[in-house]
Amino acid sequence: MVxxxxxxxxxxxxxxxxxxxxxxxxxxxxxxxxxxxxxxxxADDKLEKxxxxxxxxxxxxxxxxxxxxxxxxxxxxxxxxxxxxSNWVDLIHGKIDPIKGILMRKFxxxxxxxxxxxxxxxxxxxxxxxxxxxxxxx
Amino acid sequence: xxxxCSPRKIAFGEEALEALREVxxxxxxxxxxxxxxxxxxxxxxxxxxxxxxxxxxxxxxxxPEPAIPPSREGAKLAEQEDVDLIIAVGGGSVIDGxxxxxxxxxxxDLDIAEVFPEDPLVLRxxxxxxxxxxxxxxxxDANWAIVIKNPETKQKLSLAHRELxxxxxxxxxxxxxxxxxxxxxxTAFDALTHAIExxxxxxxxDFSDGLALQALKLIFEFLPQVMADKDNMVARxxxxxxxxMAGLAFGNSQIGGVHALAHSLGAVLSLPHAQVVAVVLPHxxxxxxxxxxxxQRYAEIAYTLQLVNTLDAKGAHTLIDKIEEFRKSFDLKTxxxxxxxxxxxxxxxMPLIIEFALNDTGxxxxxxxxNKEIIRTLCYTMF
Numbered sequence: 001m002v003x004x005x006x007x008x009x010x011x012x013x014x015x016x017x018x019x020x021x022x023x024x025x026x027x028x029x030x031x032x033x034x035x036x037x038x039x040x041x042x043a044d045d046k047l048e049k050x051x052x053x054x055x056x057x058x059x060x061x062x063x064x065x066x067x068x069x070x071x072x073x074x075x076x077x078x079x080x081x082x083x084x085x086s087n088w089v090d091l092i093h094g095k096i097d098p099i100k101g102i103l104m105r106k107f108x109x110x111x112x113x114x115x116x117x118x119x120x121x122x123x124x125x126x127x128x129x130x131x132x133x134x135x136x137x138x
Numbered sequence: 139x140x141x142x143c144s145p146r147k148i149a150f151g152e153e154a155l156e157a158l159r160e161v162x163x164x165x166x167x168x169x170x171x172x173x174x175x176x177x178x179x180x181x182x183x184x185x186x187x188x189x190x191x192x193x194x195x196x197x198x199x200x201x202p203e204p205a206i207p208p209s210r211e212g213a214k215l216a217e218q219e220d221v222d223l224i225i226a227v228g229g230g231s232v233i234d235g236x237x238x239x240x241x242x243x244x245x246x247d248l249d250i251a252e253v254f255p256e257d258p259l260v261l262r263x264x265x266x267x268x269x270x271x272x273x274x275x276x277x278x279d280a281n282w283a284i285v286i287k288n289p290e291t292k293q294k295l296s297l298a299h300r301e302l303x304x305x306x307x308x309x310x311x312x313x314x315x316x317x318x319x320x321x322x323x324x325t326a327f328d329a330l331t332h333a334i335e336x337x338x339x340x341x342x343x344d345f346s347d348g349l350a351l352q353a354l355k356l357i358f359e360f361l362p363q364v365m366a367d368k369d370n371m372v373a374r375x376x377x378x379x380x381x382x383m384a385g386l387a388f389g390n391s392q393i394g395g396v397h398a399l400a401h402s403l404g405a406v407l408s409l410p411h412a413q414v415v416a417v418v419l420p421h422x423x424x425x426x427x428x429x430x431x432x433x434q435r436y437a438e439i440a441y442t443l444q445l446v447n448t449l450d451a452k453g454a455h456t457l458i459d460k461i462e463e464f465r466k467s468f469d470l471k472t473x474x475x476x477x478x479x480x481x482x483x484x485x486x487x488m489p490l491i492i493e494f495a496l497n498d499t500g501x502x503x504x505x506x507x508x509n510k511e512i513i514r515t516l517c518y519t520m521f
Contacts, residue, residue: 029496097503102255102256103255105256114251114252117497117499118251118293119497120498120499123502
């Protein structure tokens with residue numbers, strides 16, 4: 001089923017993918033990972049307002065997701081990865097990788113960066129899994 | 139958007155050490171290792187500092203494959219002596235270890251693993267930094283990287299920050315004059331790998347491409363000349379320049395899967411970096427060859443080096459064959475078992491080798507995706 005990005009439906013599909021067959025490589029790479037994220041998709045000329053995905057990742061399992069329309073209601077998380085909508089599209093299409101995105105200042109990572117760097121493969125597989133979702137973009 | 143970063147100044151060629159006279163300092167910390175100290179390799183630096191009336195202290199406790207604790211000790215010495223200049227004289231281990239001293243000296247409470255390119259890093263408040271490479275391999279004299287071992291986790295940390303680029307790199311061939319041929323060949327293979335990876339990883343760019351290709355031309359032309367005549371200082375100078383150019387290339391692009399796996403094997407099995415790089419290089423190149431863009435890029439290198447007359451796929455294979463021929467002719471190790479690694483040790487350590495290799499940033503930007511099975515297969519193929 002094709003789903004719109006970004007949407008609540010996309011986020012649910014993403015959780016299913018991470019926990020399912022499509023997420024096998026991520027599950028393996030993230031088997032020791034403990035930490036939750038806010039993925040903040042910032043408004044640009046295509047997206048009207050900021051949207052936030054809450055994603056709780058724990059030992060190779062995506063335990064919980066939440067689609068947050070009001071950024072003020074976002075919970076405190078260990079990490080935040082944020083960037084403009086068009087940059088998220090480039091990331092999902094594999095045009096940039098999650099670390100280069102930061103170095104190009106297209107994304108900002110808030111939290112213990114050393115912990116994320118030590119789990120570079122898991123970060124890459126998070127993106128690879130997102131690429132497996134049949135998505136429609138704005 | 140991307141950046142090109144380099145030292146403010148690179149002095150190269152015969153008598154490049156004279157550039158150190160331009161540096162003003164009230165006291166210097168000279169960082170090196172015990173071998174270079176005993177051999178007298180650093181003596182020209184000490185003589186020049188004396189001539190310029192710059193007092194100095196020497197810290198020579200940096201070990202091959204540097205680890206965090208000696209650098210913390212070096213920072214304590216820097217603090218006690220209140221130095222305002224750090225001069226690293228050595229190979230990659232010394233320069234990386236000295237960079238870590240610099241970080242700890244200026245940021246005593248920092249966990250070095252937290253150094254991250256886009257975060258602030260305070261440097262140059264207490265000291266400037268000069269790098270004088272004594273091998274033609276590392277490239278650390280010209281770029282933003284530190285590779286340092288965390289003895290607690292055994293992992294080699296690959297850290298990078300633009301502030302870590304030395305203020306001055308002195309690429310003077312006199313410092314390689316006494317370098318044994320075995321080390322000359324091994325470190326040159328490290329430089330060769332820097333250039334090949336800079337030219338092929340996902341982060342390659344126009345600036346790094348140019349430097350990488352010229353570095354490769356110099357290495358292919360002048361490494362055999364040095365190996366044939368270790369006193370050929372013209373060839374040594376060209377090789378030395380090539381290593382720094384390759385360092386600039388990968389510092390502004392990235393290293394890839396060869397270094398990711400070599401870092402991991404080096405850390406887990408305690409293998410010397412440059413030699414293990416030479417073992418991994420052709421295997422990783424063959425693995426990446428099935429990516430059409432990489433076949434094309436290898437072919438472009440082969441064509442530039444005039445190994446072939448036409449720009450086609452044949453060149454890619456010729457390049458890898460030539461690298462293996464080089465490796466053999468220079469008596470470099472070709473297998474992991476050449477280091478005394480046993481199959482049972484390899485099997486026992488395989489989970490850690492895989493974990494470290496896949497989580498090295500070099501894996502992230504490798505032109506062909508790496509996974510657990512591929513790392514395992516490569517390790518057994520290299521055994």
